[in-house]
Amino acid sequence: MCDRKYAILGTGALGGFYGGKLQKAGLDVHFLLRSDYDHVKKYGLLVESKDGDFALPQVNAYQDIEKMPQCDVVVVALKTTQNYLLPKLLPPIVKNGGVVLVLQNGLGIEEEIAQIIGNVSIIGGLCFLCSNKVAQGHICHLDYGHITLGEYIPGYPTVGITDKIQQIAHDFHRAGIAIELAEDLLLARWKKLVWNIPYNGLSVILNARTDELMADMYTCKLVEQLMFEVAAGANSHGRNIPDSFIQKMLDYTVKMKPYRTSMKIDYDECRPLEIEAIFGNPIRQAQTAGASLLQISCIYNQLKFLDTKNQKQ
Structure with missing residues (x-):
């Protein structure tokens, strides 16, 4: 049984879907929310999915990062336009020696994370997902859903398949999320x-x-x-x-x-x-x-x- 604790920063179409799948599989997941906080705190999350609908009537929902427990894996599922928030969000919540899993699009994202926080492993995740948030706490998964994972090292050398990404991949596989491991994150x-x-x-x-x-x-x-x-x-x-x-x-x-x-x-x-x-x-x-x-x-x-x-x- 996995004892890794997960935090989801950004509980939208992507974070709500993957975080919901992880909790459904029995993992300990904690969600940071903003506008949806009151609704999700009261009613939980609803995921309509091509792979099968499910509801989580109770989730660990937070509006204040300081009230969240420190976690082994912090999943950054915010849009990159909100990355100015990360210097305040990441240091209080990620455990020393933990993992920051960056599920964002674009280039240079991991470099930004490395400038914010040290003594953590940074893993980049490329999500091939068709999913929308259609209402408060309500995610509609239309198609696909697999993630490519690769570990970040400064300068983006080819580092191969590390133990860290294998551990994360195991948890996501357990949640029914298809994972591809990349030797070269760049x-x-x-x-x-x-x-x-x-x-x-x-x-x-x-x-x-x-x-x-x-x-x-x-x-x-x-x-x-x-x-x-x-x-x-x-x-x-x-x-x-x-x-x-x-x-x-x-x-x-x-x-x-x-x-x-x-x-x-x-x-x-x-x-x-x-x-x-x-x-x-x-x-x-x-x-x-x-x-x-x-x-x-x-x-x-x-x-x-x-x-x-x-x-x-």
């Missing part, structure tokens, strides 16, 4: 950007779901071009993404249920967009290696305009 992050950059960006700019982008020959071609440019960015850092992987991502999305991306939902709800983590950081990292990501830079500039305009409404 490569895994660039590979996730192959999907995130075209679909998140174009969904906002073109006001389209994933199925609409794939049904049109012109936008489908644009998606593919952006994917190859992401691969060029990865290559500038010595990471090779084969053409077969790009085709896999295109096929994967065609088969996916019609999906409004997380960035499109944020835009529709007038929330800040994760532009810097998903677009800005890859552009800057490629530039330092002498590569120019021209089409991605075009998407970046359009998103910055739309986001600024949206925030003024």
